[in-house]
Amino acid sequence: xxxxxxxxxxxxxxxxxxxxxxxxxxxxxxxxxxxxxxxxxxxxxxxxxxxxxxxxxxxxxxxxxxxxxxxxxxxxxxxxxxxxxxxxxxxxxxxxxxxxxxxxxxxxxxxxxxxxxxxxxxxxxxxxxxxxxxxxxxxxxxxxxxxxxxxxxxxxxxxxxxxxxxxxxxxxxxxxxxxxxxxxxxxxxxxxxxxxxxxxxxxxxxxxxxxxxxxxxxxxxxxxxxxxxxxxxxxxxxxxxxxxxxxxxxxxxxxxxxxxxxxxxxxxxxxxxxxxxxxxxxxxxxxxxxxxxxxxxxxxxxxxxxxxxxxxxxxxxxxxxxxxxxxxxxxxxxxxxxxxxxxxxxxxxxxxxxxxxxxxxxxxxxxxxxxxxxxxxxxxxxxxxxxxxxxxxxxxxxxxxxxxxxxxxxxxxxxxxxxxxxxxxxxxxxxxxxxxxxxxxxxxxxxxxxxxxxxxxxxxxxxxxxxxxxxxxxxxxxxxxxxxxxxxxxxxxxxxxxxxxxxxxxxxxxxxxxxxxxxxxxxxxxxxxxxxxxxxxxxxxxxxxxxxxxx
Amino acid sequence: xxxxxxxxxxxxxxxxxxxxxxxxxxxxxxxxxxxxxxxxxxxxxxxxxxxxxxxxxxxxxxxxxxxxxxxxxxxxxxxxxxxxxxxxxxxxxxxxxxxxxxxxxxxxxxxxxxxxxxxxxxxxxxxxxxxxxxxxxxxxxxxxxxxxxxxxxxxxxxxxxxxxxxxxxxxxxxxxxxxxxxxxxxxxxxxxxxxxxxxxxxxxxxxxxxxxxxxxxxxxxxxxxxxxxxxxxxxxxxxxxxxxxxxxxxxxxxxxxxxxxxxxxxxxxxxxxxxxxxxxxxxxxxxxxxxxx
Numbered sequence: 014x015x016x017x018x019x020x021x022x023x024x025x026x027x028x029x030x031x032x033x034x035x036x037x038x039x040x041x042x043x044x045x046x047x048x049x050x051x052x053x054x055x056x057x058x059x060x061x062x063x064x065x066x067x068x069x070x071x072x073x074x075x076x077x078x079x080x081x082x083x084x085x086x087x088x089x090x091x092x093x094x095x096x097x098x099x100x101x102x103x104x105x106x107x108x109x110x111x112x113x114x115x116x117x118x119x120x121x122x123x124x125x126x127x128x129x130x131x132x133x134x135x136x137x138x139x140x141x142x143x144x145x146x147x148x149x150x151x152x153x154x155x156x157x158x159x160x161x162x163x164x165x166x167x168x169x170x171x172x173x174x175x176x177x178x179x180x181x182x183x184x185x186x187x188x189x190x191x192x193x194x195x196x197x198x199x200x201x202x203x204x205x206x207x208x209x210x211x212x213x214x215x216x217x218x219x220x221x222x223x224x225x226x227x228x229x230x231x232x233x234x235x236x237x238x239x240x241x242x243x244x245x246x247x248x249x250x251x252x253x254x255x256x257x258x259x260x261x262x263x264x265x266x267x268x269x270x271x272x273x274x275x276x277x278x279x280x281x282x283x284x285x286x287x288x289x290x291x292x293x294x295x296x297x298x299x300x301x302x303x304x305x306x307x308x309x310x311x312x313x314x315x316x317x318x319x320x321x322x323x324x325x326x327x328x329x330x331x332x333x334x335x336x337x338x339x340x341x342x343x344x345x346x347x348x349x350x351x352x353x354x355x356x357x358x359x360x361x362x363x364x365x366x367x368x369x370x371x372x373x374x375x376x377x378x379x380x381x382x383x384x385x386x387x388x389x390x391x392x393x394x395x396x397x398x399x400x401x402x403x404x405x406x407x408x409x410x411x412x413x414x415x416x417x418x419x420x421x422x423x424x425x426x427x428x429x430x431x432x433x434x435x436x437x438x439x440x441x442x443x444x445x446x447x448x449x450x451x452x453x454x455x456x457x458x459x460x461x462x463x464x465x466x467x468x469x470x471x472x473x474x475x476x477x478x479x480x481x482x483x484x485x486x487x488x489x490x491x492x493x494x495x496x497x498x499x500x501x502x503x504x505x506x507x508x509x510x511x512x513x514x515x516x517x518x519x520x521x522x523x524x525x526x527x528x529x530x531x532x533x534x535x536x537x538x539x540x541x542x543x544x545x546x547x548x549x550x551x552x553x554x555x556x557x558x559x560x561x562x563x564x
Numbered sequence: 565x566x567x568x569x570x571x572x573x574x575x576x577x578x579x580x581x582x583x584x585x586x587x588x589x590x591x592x593x594x595x596x597x598x599x600x601x602x603x604x605x606x607x608x609x610x611x612x613x614x615x616x617x618x619x620x621x622x623x624x625x626x627x628x629x630x631x632x633x634x635x636x637x638x639x640x641x642x643x644x645x646x647x648x649x650x651x652x653x654x655x656x657x658x659x660x661x662x663x664x665x666x667x668x669x670x671x672x673x674x675x676x677x678x679x680x681x682x683x684x685x686x687x688x689x690x691x692x693x694x695x696x697x698x699x700x701x702x703x704x705x706x707x708x709x710x711x712x713x714x715x716x717x718x719x720x721x722x723x724x725x726x727x728x729x730x731x732x733x734x735x736x737x738x739x740x741x742x743x744x745x746x747x748x749x750x751x752x753x754x755x756x757x758x759x760x761x762x763x764x765x766x767x768x769x770x771x772x773x774x775x776x777x778x779x780x781x782x783x784x785x786x787x788x789x790x791x792x793x794x795x796x797x798x799x800x801x802x803x804x805x806x807x808x809x810x811x812x813x814x815x816x817x818x819x820x821x822x823x824x825x826x827x828x829x830x831x832x833x834x835x836x837x838x839x840x841x842x843x844x845x846x847x848x849x850x851x852x853x854x855x856x857x
């Protein structure tokens with residue numbers, strides 16, 4: 014890790030870690046009677062631990078010119094391992110929190126394990142921990158391969174990866190202590206948010222600096238999606254987290270917005286987090302690893318382009334469909350609904366573009382579970398975007414809103430699309446990154462695939478049933494003109510579905526564990542490094558590039 | 565890679581771009597995509613024309629249909645109230661005896677009472693009204709404050725030890741902790757109280773001790789619980805001779821009650837439920853415990 018850094022970068026690392034340690038120390042000192050003090054200690058420990066690593070490797074020989082001319086993949090390798098670790102962590106808490114709804118006594122009377130705390134631990138663990146690390150790891154890989162340029166330096170990708178994971182740790186440990194901004198998917202408090210902004214700006218700069226030095230005349234569509242992901246998430250994160258801390262020594266802060274403006278800001282953020290974090294970023298992933306694995310050209314360049322601009326333009330308007338029939342003015346709801354409906358077209362165009370790319374490679378889909386992961390991901394992407402547009406229609410939403418249908422919809426997207434495209438991409442990427450001919454066991458990839466698919470289907474079907482029953486029970490009147498069912502009645506009706514959902518989640522978690530084992534064994538595989546003959550040839554990025562005629 | 569290479573599977577040419585081996589076909593956008601884009605856009609434009617849609621500074625386009633969520637909700641609430649008014653007005657204007665004499669009205673009371681109870685009362689008293697430690701069993705006919713509909717309605721309205729100015733108040737003193745009784749006296753009276761309802765005597769519960777407890781009881785407890793321990797609805801003192809035990813009947817639980825006292829709490833519902841709802845609930849709760857007050 015340190016051997017890859019130049020002397021100057023090692024010094025820069027130590028300087029940054031010193032500043033970080035001082036910040037941690039300040040928080041620990043000022044906030045001794047507040048959760049921010051605990052976070053100060055965590056920051057301090059992380060900074061000291063990393064500084065020890067840097068110091069231990071400080072006098073290692075510097076990377077030579079030849080090494081610096083190759084693609085820089087160390088952060089990608091670390092990112093893959095981190096993503097899988099977060100996947101297991103986040104999915105485990107998902108199963109737990111699902112089980113809590115069926116068996117509430119499973120908190121074991123502890124405050125930290127109450128529903129309100131471990132639910133954001135689950136969502137942050139899977140979305141930001143697993144999804145975010147998978148996005149960072151793959152984006153750095155795709156960026157270099159599709160620009161034929163090395164990352165601009167060695168320090169900033171590590172800063173992004175480690176800094177991002179520090180954010181995730183601060184967020185999750187805060188929830189356990191009861192810290193939250195009460196904004197869904199933006200629960201982390203103000204200092205963690207500020208830290209993420211710094212990390213994110215560096216991430217964006219890596220992209221810009223690499224693209225500037227690219228040796229390909231065109232920017233591949235995957236990079237457009239990754240760029241949209243980074244840029245828009247920055248905007249969303251900054252605006253939605255505008256808040257005033259009680260003091261610099263307190264973790265608590267108060268949002269700049271209130272009332273319906275706060276709700277609208279939150280769901281503008283929330284829905285575009287789905288759009289640009291969980292959709293655009295993973296579409297970037299799909300546009301590289303799917304055609305690569307299938308060995309097929311992209312079905313239509315033009316479709317890629319109009320889908321990209323359609324998705325980017327349309328999603329921005331759609332957030333208000335989370336607030337149908339609320340205090341939000343009706344005209345805002347109208348805009349949210351209509352743009353959500355139009356949004357279906359570019360969404361399906363993307364899914365269709367992916368599936369049509371597989372024409373000529375369906376035999377591979379049958380035989381290769383890695384490619385099948387990506388194919389099923391594209392199908393679930395299509396399914397959940399159809400469902401999303403459908404549920405955005407006000408009349409449908411009046412039934413579906415506040416019910417488990419929403420949870421089912423989210424998981425069709427999160428398990429079926431986001432996790433499956435990530436697993437497929439990681440299985441494609443791991444042998445390339447660790448210079449192995451193939452994964453340790455293709456049988457275990459099959460096992461993972463079927464566990465993941467079965468888990469997703471069980472989960473989504475139980476939540477569809479549960480949600481629609483719930484929605485109907487909440488709107489059924491008896492002859493006296495009174496609601497026929499009490500809220501408790503609807504909970505009793507949910508119980509079997511909550512058990513089924515927990516079981517589905519458990520299957521998905523088991524699949525991820527199988528995947529971890531497989532990846533671990535691939536990394537540790539006997540025989541050491543094999544000369545790579547595969548499709549991901551590592552040419553030195555500095556090799557002379559012959560431009561194609563006319564470009 | 566030459567520009568415009570032909571792909572053997574689809575017969576299309578590529579665009580000539582290539583990124584680390586990934587190429588793109590020059591396939592035109594399929595007609596069906598453009599068709600659905602047009603349909604979705606047309607739908608949206610029509611919807612914008614008909615419904616409130618676009619902001620115009622301080623106002624917004626109202627739409628040709630003049631549709632307004634607020635108006636729709638107000639109308640729906642009004643209609644529902646009118647529809648329910650057919651029987652709720654009769655509840656409001658009748659006394660309990662009149663309501664109970666009307667089987668059709670009682671059917672509506674039972675239907676509505678069930679959901680009202682489950683949504684407001686079941687959290688403490690259980691969906692069947694069977695209660696739990698500290699929360700009275702409403703189906704046992706063991707009323708603390710009386711079981712007539714009027715008495716139940718009043719309990720719901722003002723609560724017990726609640727923040728309502730008319731609240732029902734009751735307190736079982738902490739006889740042991742506050743030094744009113746010595747520890748042996750507490751043990752004696754516990755043995756006596758448990759003997760009132762014929763419970764298995766606990767360890768050390770000798771006849772002499774029960775006799776001693778009788779005297780302690782007569783000197784300290786009868787003011788609220790009555791000479792025979794039958795309780796008193798005026799002060800919410802429970803009947804000690806029946807099989808119902810609000811805080812448990814084992815020796816330790818009864819000891820805790822006598823030693824540390826009890827002060828149960830029920831919120832008042834005066835401002836949260838309408839008078840009609842309170843009446844419905846009173847009748848429903850009474851039906852849980854049978855008719856005898």
